[in-house]
Amino acid sequence: MPGQPVIEIENLYHTYMKGTPMEHTALKGTSMVVNEGECIAIIGHTGSGKSTLIQHFNGLIRPISGKVIIDGVDLSKKRIDIKALRRKVGLVFQNPEDQIFEKLIGDDIAYGPFKLGLPLKEVRERVKWAMDMVGLNFEEMKDRQTFALSGGQKRKVALAGILALQPKILVLDEPTAGLDPRSRNEVLDKIKFLNKMENLTVIFVSHNMEEVAYLADRVYVMANGSDVLSGTPEEIFTDKEKLQRYQIGTPETVQALYRLKDLGYNVDTAAFTISEAANEIIKVLANGEGENHG
Amino acid sequence: MEPIIALEDVSFTYKINEDSSVPVLKNVSFSIYPGEYVAIIGHNGSGKSTLSKHFNGLLTPSSGDVWVQGHNTKDESKKLDIRKTVGMVFQHPDNQIVATIVEEDVAFGLENIGVPRAEMKHRIDEALEVVKMSEFRKRPPHHLSGGQKQRVAIAGVLAMQPDCIVFDESTSMLDTFGRNEVLQAIRKMNKMGMTIITVTHRMSEAAEAGRIIVVEDGKIVMDGNPREIFKHKQVLMDLQLDVPAVSQMADIVHSQIPMFSKELIQEDELINEVNRVSKARSGEMV
Numbered sequence: 001m002p003g004q005p006v007i008e009i010e011n012l013y014h015t016y017m018k019g020t021p022m023e024h025t026a027l028k029g030t031s032m033v034v035n036e037g038e039c040i041a042i043i044g045h046t047g048s049g050k051s052t053l054i055q056h057f058n059g060l061i062r063p064i065s066g067k068v069i070i071d072g073v074d075l076s077k078k079r080i081d082i083k084a085l086r087r088k089v090g091l092v093f094q095n096p097e098d099q100i101f102e103k104l105i106g107d108d109i110a111y112g113p114f115k116l117g118l119p120l121k122e123v124r125e126r127v128k129w130a131m132d133m134v135g136l137n138f139e140e141m142k143d144r145q146t147f148a149l150s151g152g153q154k155r156k157v158a159l160a161g162i163l164a165l166q167p168k169i170l171v172l173d174e175p176t177a178g179l180d181p182r183s184r185n186e187v188l189d190k191i192k193f194l195n196k197m198e199n200l201t202v203i204f205v206s207h208n209m210e211e212v213a214y215l216a217d218r219v220y221v222m223a224n225g226s227d228v229l230s231g232t233p234e235e236i237f238t239d240k241e242k243l244q245r246y247q248i249g250t251p252e253t254v255q256a257l258y259r260l261k262d263l264g265y266n267v268d269t270a271a272f273t274i275s276e277a278a279n280e281i282i283k284v285l286a287n288g289e290g291e292n293h294g
Numbered sequence: 295m296e297p298i299i300a301l302e303d304v305s306f307t308y309k310i311n312e313d314s315s316v317p318v319l320k321n322v323s324f325s326i327y328p329g330e331y332v333a334i335i336g337h338n339g340s341g342k343s344t345l346s347k348h349f350n351g352l353l354t355p356s357s358g359d360v361w362v363q364g365h366n367t368k369d370e371s372k373k374l375d376i377r378k379t380v381g382m383v384f385q386h387p388d389n390q391i392v393a394t395i396v397e398e399d400v401a402f403g404l405e406n407i408g409v410p411r412a413e414m415k416h417r418i419d420e421a422l423e424v425v426k427m428s429e430f431r432k433r434p435p436h437h438l439s440g441g442q443k444q445r446v447a448i449a450g451v452l453a454m455q456p457d458c459i460v461f462d463e464s465t466s467m468l469d470t471f472g473r474n475e476v477l478q479a480i481r482k483m484n485k486m487g488m489t490i491i492t493v494t495h496r497m498s499e500a501a502e503a504g505r506i507i508v509v510e511d512g513k514i515v516m517d518g519n520p521r522e523i524f525k526h527k528q529v530l531m532d533l534q535l536d537v538p539a540v541s542q543m544a545d546i547v548h549s550q551i552p553m554f555s556k557e558l559i560q561e562d563e564l565i566n567e568v569n570r571v572s573k574a575r576s577g578e579m580v
Contacts, residue, residue, distance in 0.1 A: 016437055024437050046442045046472050094467070095386055148308070148316060151385075151463075152338030178385055178466045180337040180495050182534035207469030210539075249470020252498055252539040256561050260568055274539055278546035285551055285571055 003036035012066035026052040028225035044222030058089035090167030106142030130164040152183035213272035253277035297325035304358035333500035336509035337534035350380035381456035385463040421449035458489035
């Protein structure tokens with residue numbers, strides 16, 4: 001069960017290059033609450049302010065106007081312990097290449113824990129644990145060169161590097177973009193495990209509605225710099241009017257069910273998984289409910 | 295018909311240092327013909343990205359040859375012709391955006407090949423329209439989101455009017471609507487006769503192509519039309535791949551209702567099949 005709020009965003013504004021002709025307001029009064037242990041998806045059309053918002057979570061961007069409270073710490077205060085904040089909130093960016101700079105995989109994942117001044121033995125244990133969490137074999141992979149890795153493996157290394165810091169809150173920007181179907185499922189399962197079994201609070205930005213449906217307890221929809229809608233995946237994906245108004249995509253399964261529904265078939269569009277969606281089709285065909293149509 | 299791109303016994307090896315090297319492509323041969331829509335699939339690390347970089351000479355084979363409209367990609371003097379023929383759109387738009395204003399970025403390639411001013415404006419307008427980025431033309435690209443940047447990058451390639459465009463996981467950073475817009479543009483360009491090669495992890499996207507090439511361990515392991523390829527679900531699963539969601543749904547429905555075809559790969563087909571079976575069954579009941 002979700003606990004206390006660990007992230008509270010209130011009426012947050014952010015303007016890039018203020019006072020120049022290129023001034024651009026990316027956040028226009030966003031509010032959001034994330035409770036401990038929750039898994040939250042942030043979705044929204046390109047340019048809706050998602051990336052700007054999540055960079056506030058670990059202090060990469062400081063609030064200009066509005067409130068950002070992370071685990072009780074108000075980030076609008078002038079003096080904050082930014083190191084402690086970064087330790088608490090791990091951010092994994094979209095492009096894993098940007099986060100990998102050591103020659104060997106093990107060294108790269110160990111970099112953060114070393115910087116924390118942990119003893120060698122504990123660093124090693126954390127690296128091993130983190131690699132295990134993302135499905136990289138410690139003995140086999142720790143001395144491999146990072147540059148020769150594929151996109152999916154780099155993603156896993158970048159994720160392990162953040163996990164090795166043992167953050168309380170994990171923030172992921174498009175965690176599976178560019179991964180093949182199996183690597184994708186592996187990374188999703190690991191995130192789910194960390195969230196449910198290790199009680200890590202997870203916030204992820206995604207355009208992939210399959211993974212939103214699979215992972216998220218709640219979803220925030222962003223549009224034009226503010227949060228316009230929130231709810232469980234069921235609530236979001238069954239609200240057709242809002243899906244259209246905010247141009248929110250749905251999983252492929254739901255997309256097909258909506259088309260059937262439009263044709264007069266009595267299907268439940270809250271069926272996300274392949275088997276649920278297939279069962280909806282079986283149900284209407286078996287009951288002969290297709291008679292309604294045509 | 296002459297192929298637009300032909301690979302003859304292509305091998306490629308990344309050299310790490312004097313003593314060690316990693317073979318990535320191993321004796322690959324196939325041809326792509328004008329107007330084809332080809333999807334290349336394979337797991338991360340299978341060699342498909344390295345393969346796609348051979349299509350316009352970004353990489354040249356360690357052994358074997360790649361021919362683009364009859365020009366060998368190893369021939370330095372033909373490099374510009376080859377790049378004009380085959381355009382590339384990559385996964386990370388940040389790596390391919392150079393200018394500080396969107397329309398200047400789209401213009402960049404055109405300036406390099408000396409397109410006259412008036413013609414340039416026309417091409418930029420058209421390209422930005424196809425990717426639905428016209429309203430952003432005066433914006434600095436670094437403030438755009440990933441999906442918007444990607445559409446700018448695609449416009450930059452489109453404006454060059456190549457005969458063939460290679461999309462290297464170009465939709466993997468796009469949202470559903472952005473992806474659908476790009477896919478629509480791709481379909482449109484293909485209908486107009488442009489050759490499309492797309493490297494993708496999304497099986498429903500591969501199902502849109504006319505032909506799928508499956509890469510594993512630097513070799514071509516399957517090459518055929520999507521319907522044939524997606525019949526081999528277990529083989530694909532073993533290769534860390536999958537079949538489209540539609541095929542999986544059809545398979546389950548078929549197991550309960552045998553007259554429902556299990557060989558479906560596109561959403562339209564699924565809808566049509568539900569209509570067909572529904573009609574047939576309500577007929578039975580009357």
